[in-house]
Each structure stands twice: as C-alpha cells, then as structure tokens.
Amino acid sequence: MLSKEKSVKNQLLGFWRRHSLLCVLTGCLAPAALYLLLWPVQISPQKWIPLRAPALTGVYEQNHALTNISRIGQKYLPGSEDIAFDSHSSAWFGLKDGSIWRWSLNDNRPQMMLTLKGPIFGMAFDSENNLYIAAPKMGLMRIAPTLETKLLSAKEGGIRFGIVNDVDVAADGSVYFTDSSCKFGHERIYNEIMEAGPNGRLLKYDEQTNQTTLLQDGLHFANGVALGPNDAYLLVSEMTRYRIRRYWLKGPKKDYSDIFKENLPGMPDGVSFNKKDTFWVALYTTRSPALDSLLYPHPIFREMLFRIPSMFRPKSKPYGFVLGLAEDGTVTYNYQDPTGAFSPVSSVVEHQRYLYLGSTVQHGVGLFPIEPDY
Numbered sequence: 001m002l003s004k005e006k007s008v009k010n011q012l013l014g015f016w017r018r019h020s021l022l023c024v025l026t027g028c029l030a031p032a033a034l035y036l037l038l039w040p041v042q043i044s045p046q047k048w049i050p051l052r053a054p055a056l057t058g059v060y061e062q063n064h065a066l067t068n069i070s071r072i073g074q075k076y077l078p079g080s081e082d083i084a085f086d087s088h089s090s091a092w093f094g095l096k097d098g099s100i101w102r103w104s105l106n107d108n109r110p111q112m113m114l115t116l117k118g119p120i121f122g123m124a125f126d127s128e129n130n131l132y133i134a135a136p137k138m139g140l141m142r143i144a145p146t147l148e149t150k151l152l153s154a155k156e157g158g159i160r161f162g163i164v165n166d167v168d169v170a171a172d173g174s175v176y177f178t179d180s181s182c183k184f185g186h187e188r189i190y191n192e193i194m195e196a197g198p199n200g201r202l203l204k205y206d207e208q209t210n211q212t213t214l215l216q217d218g219l220h221f222a223n224g225v226a227l228g229p230n231d232a233y234l235l236v237s238e239m240t241r242y243r244i245r246r247y248w249l250k251g252p253k254k255d256y257s258d259i260f261k262e263n264l265p266g267m268p269d270g271v272s273f274n275k276k277d278t279f280w281v282a283l284y285t286t287r288s289p290a291l292d293s294l295l296y297p298h299p300i301f302r303e304m305l306f307r308i309p310s311m312f313r314p315k316s317k318p319y320g321f322v323l324g325l326a327e328d329g330t331v332t333y334n335y336q337d338p339t340g341a342f343s344p345v346s347s348v349v350e351h352q353r354y355l356y357l358g359s360t361v362q363h364g365v366g367l368f369p370i371e372p373d374y
C-alpha cells in the first residue's frame, strides 16, 4: 500500500518537474496575452494600407546637408516648434513652455515677451504685426503689437479644438488654422497618432464677424498650414497620411480640396511658403516599416502597442529632413541629416535666404543657408 502511495507521489512530482515551467509560463502569459488583446483602449484605429514608402534615392537622395547645422538661441530657446518674422525682420519663437520670445536685429540675445498657458505650436503675423498663435491648450489667439492678448476661437460647431496646431494669415486678414484632433487634447497627441483617424479640421477665422468657419473636416492629423501664391489656395499637411492637401480659396476650384503631394518619405509637420516659389516642408520622422506594414494595416497591433507602457514602446529613429516643393509639387530642395542631431524638425521658415528650423525637442533654432547643390 505504502509503495503504491509512493509511486503516485513520485508520478505527481515527475509531472510537476516536467511541466512546472509550462505551468508557470501559462499562468503568467495567459493574463498578459488577455491584457494585450482585450484591455479597453481609448483609440479606435481603422485599417489603412499605405503606399510603398519611396526609397531615399533620386529626388529624396540621402544626404548630410543638415548635419552639423548651426543653432541660434541655444541657451534660451528649448523646444521652439515654430518661428515667425514680423515686418521689422525680428524673429519670434514660440516654446513648449508657453513663452514667446523675440530676437530683434539690435539684440544680442532673444528677449522673452510674454507667456501663455500651454505650449505654442504655430505662429504667423498679419501685415499689421498682430501675431496669431496656435495654442492647443487655449485655442486660436492673437497678440497685438502692444502685447495685448486675446482668445479668438476655441471651438467650432460646438466641438472644442483638441490640438490647434498651425496658423497662417491671408492678405485680406482672414486667419486659417488647423485642429489636429476633435477627439484628443494636446496631452494625448500619441493617441491621435496611433488612432490616425479622420479627426482633423481646417478652419477659418474672420475678425470682422468674429466667426469661425469649418472649411474641411475628416483630415488625418491636420498639421502645418500655409497660404500659396496670391492666397489662391492653402496647403495642409496630413501627418498620419504622409501627404499634403490643397484647399482652393479662389478660382474655378474654390472650396474644392485635392492632393498636392502624396506618399512623402516621412510624416509632414510644419509647412510654409516663401512668398515666391517654394513651399518648405518639415518631415517630423521618416517612414517606419513597422508602422507601414504592420501597425497601419492591422489595427489590432496598434491597440496592443497602445496597451504597452510608453517606456517600452519603440521610438522613431532620429532623422533631420526638410523638403522644398515647387508650386506643382516637384521636389526642388532635399536637405537631410541621417544622424538626427537636430531632430525632429517641426517647422521650416525661410527668411533672407536662410532656413530657420524649429523643433519641439531641440535647444535653440536651426539655421541653414539655402544651397541648391544637394
């Protein structure tokens, strides 16, 4: 009897020894798998299959034009997403801490002018030196030359702006701006990038009537906005679709929208026009094979990634990238920095044959002489 009990005991011990690892793994992995697959998330990603990313050859030939780019205001300007010039050629910088700085020709360093609540994402002057601000925590704002500050618009159609991102001003005083998300606020930018939904809007603010008008919704992370020649149209970057849209303001295509540039080699952020012949485009990141082939086509993987703590999520590769586009969308300038020393580039503004590069992360603003030989 005793030997039979001993035998059963030994069999159980043997089974445990043989399968203990399996039991432990099953006990740990099953809840982890259930968490990754089923835990509720705030995003509702939809399937999208991007076009094959263009190779960094030809018009996108890899180069080191922006490597070793010089910087200005390194001690004073951490995280200046955008730059704007007033009619006196003073440069104005909007920082992620809400401070706004001016650097005049006579100053040996930038001066802090005022501070708003939350980060500054976009800036543009009108002809009377009123500074319009895309301040995602507040909305669309205006700062008069006296520094008097006014909130102009915070919602449209009853929907509050989530991420007011960029702004430009037409010669007639109309103010055009983007809201990247009607669903998430600026503290949840990652959510909007992962959802990559049609939550962005292009809007117009009319100072005379104090009215905000929706020009186009359904945009995918509407980001940079820039008026084209004679204010005939606007360009709007759609960051999570790797493309730039054109919205016509005049002519036979008025109120019609089409694609200006498709399948860019990265995510477009700020767009500006040099008032002559070139649109400057800041590419925030290059294309990620994992995003293009796995995450965008398969929403379930985006949901799983969303459930992983942020510290364990893959980071985008630092890469400096600026494109110049002609009025027909042809690439005319291609400046890159594969080392990513000054990246991500969030805005590019031309002034007196220099490019000023903003970045949400870098200290100081990049300064680069325009050279056509890259």
Ligand SMILES: [Ca+2]
Pocket: 081, 121, 122, 165, 166, 223, 224, 269, 270, 346
């Ligand atoms: Ca932006």
